[in-house]
Amino acid sequence: MTTTAAPTLFDDEPPAPAARTPRTPDRPEAVNGLRPAPARLIAAHDPDIHDPEGRPLLYLVVTCCPYCGHQHVHPAGHTGEPRLCPRNSRCVGPQGGAYYFPAVHQ
Numbered sequence: 001m002t003t004t005a006a007p008t009l010f011d012d013e014p015p016a017p018a019a020r021t022p023r024t025p026d027r028p029e030a031v032n033g034l035r036p037a038p039a040r041l042i043a044a045h046d047p048d049i050h051d052p053e054g055r056p057l058l059y060l061v062v063t064c065c066p067y068c069g070h071q072h073v074h075p076a077g078h079t080g081e082p083r084l085c086p087r088n089s090r091c092v093g094p095q096g097g098a099y100y101f102p103a104v105h106q
């Protein structure tokens, strides 16, 4: 009884195409535990008395927190010198969690 089966050296499958995760801009997946939070920039009406140039303060308002659904306000520097993305913070609501601001539109 002879075995003529040659060793299968050439049986490796071609690499499967990388699975592409569908882009879901409405509800993107969490990135490194961070969830995207829609935010917008709001300028205070009154000048900041603590700013030597008297510039109004800017606030980054998370309009719909991905964890608690409420608004969260974060300092964003002064007008003319905004501190925008990349930024991240934590929800202070009862559920909590870290989120980031993918983009900020005034």
Ligand SMILES: [Zn+2]
Pocket: 065, 066, 067, 068, 069, 070, 072, 091, 092, 093
């Ligand atoms: Zn929250």
